[in-house]
Amino acid sequence: MGRLFGTDGVRGRANADLTPELALAVARAAAGVLADRDGTGRPVAVVGRDPRASGEMLEAAVVAGLASAGAEVLRAGVLPTPAIAHLTAHTGADLGVMISASHNPMPDNGIKLFSRGGHKLPDAVEAAIEETVTGGDAAGPRPTGAAVGRVRDLTDATAAYVEHLLATVPRPLTGLTLVVDCAHGAAAACAPDVYRRAGATVHVIGGEPDGWNINDGIGSTHLGPLTEAVRAHGADVGIAHDGDADRCLAVSATGEQVDGDAILAVCALDLKERGALAEDTVVATVMSNLGFHHTMRDAEIAVHTTAVGDRYVLEALRTRGLSLGGEQSGHLVFLEHATTGDGLLTGLTLLSRMAGTGASLAELASVVQRLPQTLVNVPVTDRMAVVESEEVAAAVNAVEAELGDDGRVLLRPSGTEQLVRVMVEAPTQEAAEAVAARLAGVVARCS
Structure with missing residues (x-):
C-alpha cells in the first residue's frame, strides 16, 4: 500500500483502490485516534456522503x-462536505467522516476526516491513522454487548446546515x-x-443526481452548460458547485467565467x-494570478501566500x-463562519x-485584471535535482528581472510524478508562452 492520505483525505477508484475493507x-x-477516550462517554461520529453510487457501499x-x-454514529445522509464539517462542530461530535471524491469522476470516491470542532486533520494525526491502518492495528479492541456503537439518522442535518448558511447572509x-x-x-x-x-429567483441545472451522473460534463469543472443556461434564462449570474460543494465558480450574465481569484x-x-x-489580510496560494496581487495591493490589503492546497x-x-x-x-474559507471551504x-457572499x-x-470581477498565464509540465529524470540546480x-x-512587476515565474516539482511544472505570467500570452518555453528547455537540460 502506498501513502494512504493525499492532499484531501483518502481517495481512489471505489472498490478497487478504495475498498470497503479499507474504508x-x-x-x-x-x-x-480521534475519539474522546477520557472515560466521559461513548465517542460520537457524524457521517455524510455525496450521491455517487459507491457512496452507499x-x-x-x-x-x-x-x-x-x-x-455512536450520526448518519447525516447526502450533504455537502462543509455541512459535515459544520455538523461535527454543531453536534459536539469527536469526528466527522465525509465520503466523497469532490470534483473527480463518478468511479472515484474518497474519505475526508474532520476532528472535533469540524477541522481538517493536521499531518501528524493523518500519519497516526495511517500507521494504525497500514500496521495492521486497525482491528484494535472490539467492544461487545452494550458497548457496541449504535447508529441513528441525523434527521435535522439538512435543516441545521441551511439555517447556519442563511444566518451568514449580510x-x-x-x-x-x-x-x-x-x-x-x-x-x-x-x-x-x-x-x-x-431571496433570489433560482433556476437549477445538475440537480437530479442518480448515483452515476455526478460531475459528468457539468459542475465547476465544466462551465459550458451553466453559461448556456444563464443566457437562456436571462439570469444575472450563474453559480457552479462541484460534487461535494466545497468550491464555487461563477459565470456572469454575459457569459464571462469568473474564477476563484476574482471571487476571492x-x-x-x-x-x-x-x-x-481580519488584519486587512487575505490568504492565497502560490497559484493565484499576479493580477489578484495587484488588486489587493491597490486596495491596501496584504496577501499571505501558501503552498497549493486548501489545507x-x-x-x-x-x-x-x-x-x-x-x-x-x-x-474559499470564511473562518468566521466555517472551518473548511464552503x-x-x-x-x-458573492451574491450578497x-x-x-x-x-x-x-x-465586480473586473477589479482583477488577470495576466496571461502559461503552464508547462516538463518530464524530468530527477525533479529534486532541478529544484537544486x-x-x-x-x-x-x-526572467524575473526581465518581467519585473509585469509578470511572475513559478517552478514547482510535482508531488507524485517526475515532472517540474513551469508557470509563467506575462503582459501577453505570446510573451508568457515564449518565456515558459525558454525555462522549460533549461529545466529539461538540467534534469
Missing part, C-alpha cells in the same frame, strides 16, 4: 467500522436571478433551497468595507488569526455583494 479500517483507526463500511469501535438577494449548477452532486440536497430562501478579491473587498477582514490556506488562517483565504479553483457560503452594490458580476535558479532570476 472500514480507516474508520476504526480514526475512531481510535462505502458509507455502510464506514458506519460499521465506527460502530465496531464503540462509536444582505438579502432580492431582485437577483441566478442559475445554480449542482453538478448532480451533494449541492442538489440544499443549494436551490438556500439561494431561494436568501470581490469577497475581500466586501469584508474590508464592512470592517470584517495550507486553512492552516495559515488559523495560526495567523485571519478571516478569509482561498484558491483559484474556487475553494461553496454555498462563497456563493451567498452584487445585491448590496447593484453592480453586475462582470463589473544553480543553472535553473539563474535562469529564473534572469
Whole structure:
C-alpha cells in the first residue's frame, strides 16, 4: 500500500483502490485516534456522503467500522462536505467522516476526516491513522454487548446546515436571478433551497443526481452548460458547485467565467468595507494570478501566500488569526463562519455583494485584471535535482528581472510524478508562452 492520505483525505477508484475493507479500517483507526477516550462517554461520529453510487457501499463500511469501535454514529445522509464539517462542530461530535471524491469522476470516491470542532486533520494525526491502518492495528479492541456503537439518522442535518448558511447572509438577494449548477452532486440536497430562501429567483441545472451522473460534463469543472443556461434564462449570474460543494465558480450574465481569484478579491473587498477582514489580510496560494496581487495591493490589503492546497490556506488562517483565504479553483474559507471551504457560503457572499452594490458580476470581477498565464509540465529524470540546480535558479532570476512587476515565474516539482511544472505570467500570452518555453528547455537540460 502506498501513502494512504493525499492532499484531501483518502481517495481512489471505489472498490478497487478504495475498498470497503479499507474504508472500514480507516474508520476504526480514526475512531481510535480521534475519539474522546477520557472515560466521559461513548465517542460520537457524524457521517455524510455525496450521491455517487459507491457512496452507499462505502458509507455502510464506514458506519460499521465506527460502530465496531464503540462509536455512536450520526448518519447525516447526502450533504455537502462543509455541512459535515459544520455538523461535527454543531453536534459536539469527536469526528466527522465525509465520503466523497469532490470534483473527480463518478468511479472515484474518497474519505475526508474532520476532528472535533469540524477541522481538517493536521499531518501528524493523518500519519497516526495511517500507521494504525497500514500496521495492521486497525482491528484494535472490539467492544461487545452494550458497548457496541449504535447508529441513528441525523434527521435535522439538512435543516441545521441551511439555517447556519442563511444566518451568514449580510444582505438579502432580492431582485437577483441566478442559475445554480449542482453538478448532480451533494449541492442538489440544499443549494436551490438556500439561494431561494436568501431571496433570489433560482433556476437549477445538475440537480437530479442518480448515483452515476455526478460531475459528468457539468459542475465547476465544466462551465459550458451553466453559461448556456444563464443566457437562456436571462439570469444575472450563474453559480457552479462541484460534487461535494466545497468550491464555487461563477459565470456572469454575459457569459464571462469568473474564477476563484476574482471571487476571492470581490469577497475581500466586501469584508474590508464592512470592517470584517481580519488584519486587512487575505490568504492565497502560490497559484493565484499576479493580477489578484495587484488588486489587493491597490486596495491596501496584504496577501499571505501558501503552498497549493486548501489545507495550507486553512492552516495559515488559523495560526495567523485571519478571516478569509482561498484558491483559484474556487475553494474559499470564511473562518468566521466555517472551518473548511464552503461553496454555498462563497456563493451567498458573492451574491450578497452584487445585491448590496447593484453592480453586475462582470463589473465586480473586473477589479482583477488577470495576466496571461502559461503552464508547462516538463518530464524530468530527477525533479529534486532541478529544484537544486544553480543553472535553473539563474535562469529564473534572469526572467524575473526581465518581467519585473509585469509578470511572475513559478517552478514547482510535482508531488507524485517526475515532472517540474513551469508557470509563467506575462503582459501577453505570446510573451508568457515564449518565456515558459525558454525555462522549460533549461529545466529539461538540467534534469
